[in-house]
Amino acid sequence: MKNKKLLSVLLIVAAIQSCNHLSSTGKKEDTTSVETVRDSAGFIRILDNEALALLDSSSVIEIIASGYKWSEGPVYVKEGDYLLFSDVPANRVYKWNEGKGATVFLEPSGYTGTVPKEKEPGSNGLVIDNNGKLVLCQQGNRQIARMKPSLNEAGPDYESIASLYEGKKFNSPNDLVYAANGNLYFTDPPYGLEHGIHDSSKELSFQGVFCIKPGGKVQLVTDKISYPNGIALSPDNQYLYISNSDNEHKEWIKIKLNEEGLEASDSLFYRVTEEEGKLTGNPDGMKINSKGYIFATGPGGVWVFNPAGKVIARIYTGQQTSNCFLDPSHNMLYMTCKSFVMRVKLKS
8 A cells, every 4th residue: 555655656756747847838829830849758657567668767758849738649650641630719729730839820710709708718629530631529510510711801601410419509519530431429518617617508408419410410429427428439439439528527428329329238448547637638539549458538638448447557648638639650649738739659
Protein backbone atom coordinates (compact mmCIF):
# COMPACT_ATOMS: atom_id res chain seq x y z
CA MET A 1 0.00 0.00 0.00
CA LYS A 2 2.83 2.39 0.89
CA ASN A 3 4.49 1.73 -2.47
CA LYS A 4 1.25 2.49 -4.31
CA LYS A 5 0.85 5.76 -2.43
CA LEU A 6 4.45 6.71 -3.15
CA LEU A 7 3.97 5.94 -6.85
CA SER A 8 0.86 8.13 -6.97
CA VAL A 9 2.73 11.03 -5.35
CA LEU A 10 5.60 10.67 -7.81
CA LEU A 11 3.22 10.65 -10.79
CA ILE A 12 1.43 13.77 -9.57
CA VAL A 13 4.74 15.58 -8.96
CA ALA A 14 5.99 14.60 -12.43
CA ALA A 15 2.77 15.83 -14.03
CA ILE A 16 3.02 19.16 -12.18
CA GLN A 17 6.64 19.55 -13.25
CA SER A 18 5.66 18.90 -16.86
CA CYS A 19 2.85 21.46 -16.55
CA ASN A 20 5.26 24.09 -15.18
CA HIS A 21 7.67 23.36 -18.03
CA LEU A 22 4.89 23.78 -20.59
CA SER A 23 3.78 27.09 -19.09
CA SER A 24 7.24 28.52 -19.63
CA THR A 25 7.19 27.66 -23.34
CA GLY A 26 3.74 29.02 -24.24
CA LYS A 27 3.40 31.64 -26.97
CA LYS A 28 1.01 34.57 -27.08
CA GLU A 29 -1.92 33.96 -29.42
CA ASP A 30 -2.03 35.85 -32.70
CA THR A 31 -5.31 36.53 -34.54
CA THR A 32 -4.09 34.91 -37.75
CA SER A 33 -1.64 32.25 -36.68
CA VAL A 34 0.08 30.63 -33.74
CA GLU A 35 3.81 30.15 -33.82
CA THR A 36 4.99 26.57 -33.84
CA VAL A 37 6.86 25.51 -30.71
CA ARG A 38 9.63 22.91 -30.82
CA ASP A 39 10.02 21.42 -27.39
CA SER A 40 9.30 18.27 -25.45
CA ALA A 41 6.96 17.56 -22.57
CA GLY A 42 5.70 14.83 -20.30
CA PHE A 43 6.72 11.19 -20.24
CA ILE A 44 5.47 7.72 -21.14
CA ARG A 45 4.94 4.96 -18.62
CA ILE A 46 4.73 1.36 -19.86
CA LEU A 47 2.47 -0.67 -17.56
CA ASP A 48 2.50 -3.93 -19.51
CA ASN A 49 5.00 -5.33 -22.02
CA GLU A 50 2.11 -5.63 -24.48
CA ALA A 51 2.41 -1.86 -24.96
CA LEU A 52 5.97 -2.17 -26.30
CA ALA A 53 4.54 -3.16 -29.67
CA LEU A 54 2.85 0.26 -29.81
CA LEU A 55 5.22 2.79 -28.27
CA ASP A 56 8.57 3.29 -26.61
CA SER A 57 8.91 4.77 -23.12
CA SER A 58 11.85 6.89 -24.35
CA SER A 59 9.89 8.50 -27.20
CA VAL A 60 9.77 12.28 -27.11
CA ILE A 61 6.40 13.94 -26.58
CA GLU A 62 6.79 16.90 -28.90
CA ILE A 63 4.93 20.22 -28.60
CA ILE A 64 4.18 21.36 -32.16
CA ALA A 65 1.95 24.38 -31.49
CA SER A 66 0.74 26.46 -28.55
CA GLY A 67 -1.19 29.55 -27.51
CA TYR A 68 -4.79 28.31 -27.75
CA LYS A 69 -7.69 28.77 -25.37
CA TRP A 70 -8.84 25.12 -25.52
CA SER A 71 -7.59 22.89 -28.34
CA GLU A 72 -9.79 20.00 -29.47
CA GLY A 73 -10.87 17.63 -32.23
CA PRO A 74 -7.62 16.89 -34.12
CA VAL A 75 -7.85 15.17 -37.50
CA TYR A 76 -4.99 14.55 -39.92
CA VAL A 77 -5.90 15.10 -43.56
CA LYS A 78 -4.01 12.67 -45.74
CA GLU A 79 -4.84 14.50 -48.96
CA GLY A 80 -2.75 17.58 -48.32
CA ASP A 81 -0.69 16.19 -45.44
CA TYR A 82 -1.83 18.58 -42.69
CA LEU A 83 -3.49 18.58 -39.28
CA LEU A 84 -6.74 20.36 -38.45
CA PHE A 85 -7.88 21.08 -34.90
CA SER A 86 -10.44 23.25 -33.13
CA ASP A 87 -9.94 26.08 -30.66
CA VAL A 88 -13.40 25.87 -29.14
CA PRO A 89 -13.63 29.18 -27.19
CA ALA A 90 -12.01 31.10 -30.05
CA ASN A 91 -14.55 29.75 -32.60
CA ARG A 92 -11.78 28.69 -34.99
CA VAL A 93 -10.27 25.71 -36.74
CA TYR A 94 -6.50 25.82 -37.25
CA LYS A 95 -4.43 24.14 -39.93
CA TRP A 96 -0.96 22.88 -39.02
CA ASN A 97 1.70 21.99 -41.59
CA GLU A 98 5.06 20.41 -40.88
CA GLY A 99 7.69 23.14 -41.10
CA LYS A 100 5.11 25.93 -41.49
CA GLY A 101 3.26 25.88 -38.19
CA ALA A 102 -0.39 26.71 -37.55
CA THR A 103 -2.65 29.23 -39.27
CA VAL A 104 -6.36 29.96 -39.02
CA PHE A 105 -8.26 27.66 -41.39
CA LEU A 106 -11.89 28.44 -40.49
CA GLU A 107 -13.42 31.35 -38.61
CA PRO A 108 -16.13 31.08 -37.44
CA SER A 109 -16.02 27.32 -36.99
CA GLY A 110 -18.94 26.46 -34.71
CA TYR A 111 -21.14 29.51 -34.20
CA THR A 112 -22.29 31.68 -37.09
CA GLY A 113 -24.92 33.75 -35.28
CA THR A 114 -24.77 37.46 -34.51
CA VAL A 115 -25.58 37.41 -30.80
CA PRO A 116 -22.29 37.00 -28.88
CA LYS A 117 -21.79 33.58 -27.28
CA GLU A 118 -19.22 33.28 -24.52
CA LYS A 119 -19.46 29.59 -23.60
CA GLU A 120 -17.45 27.39 -25.99
CA PRO A 121 -19.12 28.54 -29.23
CA GLY A 122 -16.71 26.95 -31.70
CA SER A 123 -16.39 23.57 -33.33
CA ASN A 124 -15.27 20.62 -31.26
CA GLY A 125 -14.84 17.19 -32.86
CA LEU A 126 -13.81 17.04 -36.53
CA VAL A 127 -13.89 14.20 -39.04
CA ILE A 128 -13.36 13.76 -42.78
CA ASP A 129 -16.20 11.98 -44.60
CA ASN A 130 -15.88 9.49 -47.45
CA ASN A 131 -16.00 12.35 -49.97
CA GLY A 132 -13.09 14.15 -48.36
CA LYS A 133 -15.25 16.87 -46.82
CA LEU A 134 -14.81 18.23 -43.32
CA VAL A 135 -17.64 17.45 -40.89
CA LEU A 136 -17.80 19.42 -37.64
CA CYS A 137 -19.51 19.26 -34.28
CA GLN A 138 -20.70 22.86 -34.05
CA GLN A 139 -21.31 23.58 -30.39
CA GLY A 140 -22.56 27.15 -30.88
CA ASN A 141 -24.93 26.29 -33.73
CA ARG A 142 -25.96 23.10 -31.88
CA GLN A 143 -25.65 20.93 -34.95
CA ILE A 144 -23.54 18.56 -37.01
CA ALA A 145 -22.45 20.43 -40.13
CA ARG A 146 -20.45 19.88 -43.29
CA MET A 147 -18.16 22.55 -44.65
CA LYS A 148 -18.93 23.56 -48.20
CA PRO A 149 -15.89 23.75 -50.51
CA SER A 150 -16.05 27.50 -51.12
CA LEU A 151 -14.24 29.95 -48.85
CA ASN A 152 -14.89 33.63 -49.41
CA GLU A 153 -14.47 36.98 -47.69
CA ALA A 154 -17.72 36.48 -45.81
CA GLY A 155 -16.24 33.43 -44.15
CA PRO A 156 -16.80 29.67 -44.47
CA ASP A 157 -20.12 28.25 -45.58
CA TYR A 158 -21.72 25.25 -43.85
CA GLU A 159 -24.61 22.92 -44.54
CA SER A 160 -26.45 21.28 -41.66
CA ILE A 161 -26.42 17.49 -41.53
CA ALA A 162 -28.56 17.30 -38.39
CA SER A 163 -29.67 19.78 -35.71
CA LEU A 164 -32.81 18.25 -34.19
CA TYR A 165 -34.01 15.08 -32.53
CA GLU A 166 -37.78 14.65 -32.55
CA GLY A 167 -38.16 18.38 -33.20
CA LYS A 168 -35.89 19.47 -30.35
CA LYS A 169 -32.47 21.10 -30.64
CA PHE A 170 -29.36 19.19 -29.69
CA ASN A 171 -27.48 20.41 -26.61
CA SER A 172 -24.01 21.00 -28.09
CA PRO A 173 -22.58 18.19 -30.26
CA ASN A 174 -19.13 17.27 -29.00
CA ASP A 175 -17.42 14.38 -30.82
CA LEU A 176 -18.20 12.10 -33.74
CA VAL A 177 -17.14 9.01 -35.69
CA TYR A 178 -18.18 7.42 -38.98
CA ALA A 179 -18.98 3.73 -39.35
CA ALA A 180 -18.07 1.81 -42.49
CA ASN A 181 -21.74 1.70 -43.56
CA GLY A 182 -22.04 5.51 -43.44
CA ASN A 183 -23.68 5.80 -40.04
CA LEU A 184 -22.43 8.89 -38.21
CA TYR A 185 -22.36 8.58 -34.42
CA PHE A 186 -21.96 11.58 -32.12
CA THR A 187 -22.21 12.63 -28.48
CA ASP A 188 -24.28 15.54 -27.23
CA PRO A 189 -23.32 16.81 -23.74
CA PRO A 190 -24.33 20.30 -22.53
CA TYR A 191 -20.86 21.90 -22.43
CA GLY A 192 -21.59 24.52 -25.09
CA LEU A 193 -24.68 25.83 -23.30
CA GLU A 194 -24.14 28.97 -21.22
CA HIS A 195 -25.36 27.36 -18.00
CA GLY A 196 -24.60 23.77 -18.90
CA ILE A 197 -27.10 21.12 -17.90
CA HIS A 198 -29.36 23.73 -16.26
CA ASP A 199 -29.47 26.15 -19.20
CA SER A 200 -32.95 27.49 -20.00
CA SER A 201 -32.37 26.97 -23.74
CA LYS A 202 -31.80 23.24 -23.26
CA GLU A 203 -34.59 21.41 -25.11
CA LEU A 204 -33.67 17.77 -24.58
CA SER A 205 -34.18 16.31 -21.11
CA PHE A 206 -31.06 14.13 -21.43
CA GLN A 207 -27.51 14.03 -22.80
CA GLY A 208 -27.58 11.60 -25.69
CA VAL A 209 -25.50 9.53 -28.05
CA PHE A 210 -27.04 9.66 -31.52
CA CYS A 211 -26.74 8.00 -34.90
CA ILE A 212 -27.35 9.84 -38.18
CA LYS A 213 -28.24 7.41 -40.93
CA PRO A 214 -26.86 8.00 -44.45
CA GLY A 215 -30.32 9.24 -45.48
CA GLY A 216 -30.33 11.84 -42.70
CA LYS A 217 -32.59 10.15 -40.13
CA VAL A 218 -31.48 10.78 -36.53
CA GLN A 219 -31.85 7.93 -34.05
CA LEU A 220 -31.05 7.75 -30.35
CA VAL A 221 -28.43 5.19 -29.36
CA THR A 222 -28.53 5.81 -25.60
CA ASP A 223 -29.63 8.44 -23.09
CA LYS A 224 -28.18 6.61 -20.08
CA ILE A 225 -24.74 8.26 -19.97
CA SER A 226 -24.69 11.40 -17.81
CA TYR A 227 -21.98 13.32 -19.71
CA PRO A 228 -21.17 11.51 -22.98
CA ASN A 229 -18.05 12.96 -24.53
CA GLY A 230 -15.48 11.05 -26.61
CA ILE A 231 -16.64 8.38 -29.03
CA ALA A 232 -14.95 5.63 -31.06
CA LEU A 233 -15.79 2.43 -32.97
CA SER A 234 -14.10 -0.95 -32.81
CA PRO A 235 -12.36 -2.00 -36.06
CA ASP A 236 -15.19 -4.43 -36.88
CA ASN A 237 -17.78 -1.70 -36.18
CA GLN A 238 -19.61 -3.97 -33.73
CA TYR A 239 -18.85 -1.96 -30.58
CA LEU A 240 -19.18 1.72 -29.78
CA TYR A 241 -17.05 3.19 -27.00
CA ILE A 242 -18.20 6.28 -25.11
CA SER A 243 -16.31 8.26 -22.48
CA ASN A 244 -18.31 9.67 -19.58
CA SER A 245 -16.72 12.91 -18.36
CA ASP A 246 -18.90 13.11 -15.28
CA ASN A 247 -16.75 14.16 -12.30
CA GLU A 248 -18.61 11.63 -10.15
CA HIS A 249 -18.49 8.81 -12.71
CA LYS A 250 -15.25 8.93 -14.68
CA GLU A 251 -15.58 5.92 -16.94
CA TRP A 252 -15.68 4.43 -20.41
CA ILE A 253 -18.79 2.58 -21.63
CA LYS A 254 -18.84 -0.17 -24.27
CA ILE A 255 -22.01 -0.53 -26.35
CA LYS A 256 -22.69 -3.59 -28.49
CA LEU A 257 -24.49 -2.57 -31.68
CA ASN A 258 -27.27 -4.54 -33.36
CA GLU A 259 -27.81 -5.00 -37.09
CA GLU A 260 -29.43 -1.57 -37.33
CA GLY A 261 -26.40 0.06 -35.73
CA LEU A 262 -28.23 0.84 -32.49
CA GLU A 263 -27.71 -0.37 -28.95
CA ALA A 264 -28.12 -4.08 -28.31
CA SER A 265 -26.50 -4.02 -24.86
CA ASP A 266 -24.01 -2.00 -22.85
CA SER A 267 -21.32 -2.68 -20.28
CA LEU A 268 -18.70 -0.86 -18.25
CA PHE A 269 -15.37 -0.92 -20.07
CA TYR A 270 -13.28 0.82 -17.42
CA ARG A 271 -13.93 3.00 -14.36
CA VAL A 272 -11.28 5.41 -13.09
CA THR A 273 -10.32 4.68 -9.50
CA GLU A 274 -10.15 7.38 -6.86
CA GLU A 275 -6.36 7.18 -6.92
CA GLU A 276 -6.16 7.40 -10.72
CA GLY A 277 -8.60 10.32 -10.76
CA LYS A 278 -6.32 12.58 -8.72
CA LEU A 279 -4.56 13.81 -11.84
CA THR A 280 -6.14 16.58 -13.92
CA GLY A 281 -8.70 15.65 -16.52
CA ASN A 282 -11.69 13.41 -17.25
CA PRO A 283 -12.31 10.72 -19.87
CA ASP A 284 -12.62 12.62 -23.14
CA GLY A 285 -11.74 12.02 -26.79
CA MET A 286 -10.32 8.72 -28.02
CA LYS A 287 -9.24 6.78 -31.09
CA ILE A 288 -8.86 3.06 -31.84
CA ASN A 289 -6.21 1.56 -34.10
CA SER A 290 -6.72 -1.26 -36.59
CA LYS A 291 -5.84 -3.90 -33.96
CA GLY A 292 -8.39 -2.65 -31.44
CA TYR A 293 -6.03 -0.81 -29.09
CA ILE A 294 -7.65 2.29 -27.61
CA PHE A 295 -5.89 5.62 -27.09
CA ALA A 296 -8.18 7.50 -24.71
CA THR A 297 -7.62 10.88 -23.11
CA GLY A 298 -8.20 10.85 -19.36
CA PRO A 299 -6.67 11.98 -16.06
CA GLY A 300 -3.04 12.92 -16.67
CA GLY A 301 -2.96 12.55 -20.44
CA VAL A 302 -3.63 9.60 -22.78
CA TRP A 303 -4.44 6.11 -21.52
CA VAL A 304 -3.68 3.12 -23.74
CA PHE A 305 -6.06 0.16 -23.37
CA ASN A 306 -5.84 -3.26 -24.94
CA PRO A 307 -9.09 -4.61 -26.45
CA ALA A 308 -9.88 -6.47 -23.21
CA GLY A 309 -9.94 -3.23 -21.21
CA LYS A 310 -6.56 -3.43 -19.52
CA VAL A 311 -4.53 -0.22 -19.18
CA ILE A 312 -1.15 -1.10 -20.70
CA ALA A 313 0.45 2.36 -20.89
CA ARG A 314 -0.10 6.02 -20.09
CA ILE A 315 1.22 9.08 -21.90
CA TYR A 316 1.52 11.88 -19.33
CA THR A 317 1.30 15.26 -21.07
CA GLY A 318 1.38 17.52 -18.01
CA GLN A 319 -1.77 19.22 -19.28
CA GLN A 320 -5.49 18.55 -19.29
CA THR A 321 -5.78 16.50 -22.47
CA SER A 322 -8.94 16.74 -24.55
CA ASN A 323 -8.57 14.54 -27.62
CA CYS A 324 -6.22 12.67 -29.92
CA PHE A 325 -5.87 11.36 -33.47
CA LEU A 326 -4.02 8.35 -34.86
CA ASP A 327 -2.22 9.07 -38.12
CA PRO A 328 -1.17 5.66 -39.52
CA SER A 329 0.61 7.17 -42.53
CA HIS A 330 3.18 8.81 -40.23
CA ASN A 331 2.82 6.40 -37.27
CA MET A 332 1.98 9.42 -35.15
CA LEU A 333 -0.40 10.16 -32.28
CA TYR A 334 -1.53 13.81 -32.21
CA MET A 335 -2.91 15.15 -28.94
CA THR A 336 -4.77 18.36 -28.10
CA CYS A 337 -3.79 19.42 -24.59
CA LYS A 338 -5.46 22.58 -23.30
CA SER A 339 -3.49 25.41 -24.97
CA PHE A 340 -1.08 23.03 -26.71
CA VAL A 341 -0.97 20.54 -29.56
CA MET A 342 1.47 17.65 -29.07
CA ARG A 343 2.51 14.50 -30.87
CA VAL A 344 4.41 11.33 -30.18
CA LYS A 345 5.85 8.76 -32.59
CA LEU A 346 4.31 5.27 -32.43
CA LYS A 347 5.80 1.95 -33.46
CA SER A 348 2.73 0.78 -35.38
